[in-house]
Amino acid sequence: MSMEQCLHEYKQGLGTFTQQMPHVGRAFNAFTEACFAEGELSKKEKQLIALAISVAKQDEYCTIYHTKGCIDEGATEKEIFEACAVASALAGGATMSQSVTLVQQCVDEFTRMH
Template identity: 70%
Template sequence: MNQPTHSSTEAALQHYKEGLGAFTQKIPAVAEKFNAFTEACFQEGALSQKEKQLIALGISLATQDEYCTIYHTKGCIDQGATEQEILEACSVAVAFAGGAAMSQAVTLVQECIAELTTKH
């Protein structure tokens, strides 16, 4: 698995946005459909947007997707999730995915929280 080699959360998010932009220019029909589908999935519904971001964070940890872990940690914060709510979502992921998820929760997620909450 390729992992971001950036020293900050903001750099990793920017790297993802740049890659998505280049992909969108090369294959716009696919990117547009993916983006529309994703936006529909994260709209408010029976579950709040915050709950959906917490779920996505847990899945990101369980699947060891570092970019999505960063992206959805930010999404949780942007949707008003507290640090306690984020860490509890991480705990559920760890219950399913074990040590690999734990290593990301105690490092990457906590680093993201620290970086992103100091900017709010």
Template identity: 70%
Template sequence: MNNGTHASVETALRHYKEGLGVFTQKLPSVAERFNAFTEACFAEGALSKKEKQLIALGISLTTQDEYCTIYHAKGCLDEGASEQEILEACAVAAAFGGGAAMSQAVTLVQECLRELRTTH
């Protein structure tokens, strides 16, 4: 996905899940604790699950983490975020992350919306 060669969004999600599976087999106690921690962080609370996914998408864009951008774009859709909400979260990320975040918002996030919206 780097260097201008974007794999499909579904392929990237599959690679992430496969890698996580291998990691979990090799370090199960670490993976289990990490998963429990992130599940607690993304649980419904004062912020909704959708709001938390939108925040995570913005952070992913700002830190230039393509796998997390794809994962959280999907999470936003899974939690019922509209395209407008997702794009506004991208705009806020661009306000902090500048052109680097904006470039991912107008390419990778748009690609995620195109590919993943058809499955929701």
């Protein structure tokens, strides 16, 4: 499955969840939009933080989503992998394995699309 298909699957699932639980779905979306809005930290910095947390937690869908978010906000491959390296320093080998496989696949696919 391509990374784009994974994103579509996630968004479709979130839409279904929001239909079933509209108050929760809308509140979650509003909360995350507020968290990722430009503030003291740039949108790019916030995406890099989210990516680092995603790989440290081994959350594949969030890793895919936030790798694309990093690219969409103008992060370079070096910035993306530096964020992953910091996460790996704190969370160990499992994080590194996600960084050198899933994140690399995302970067390869999503940068071709830009």
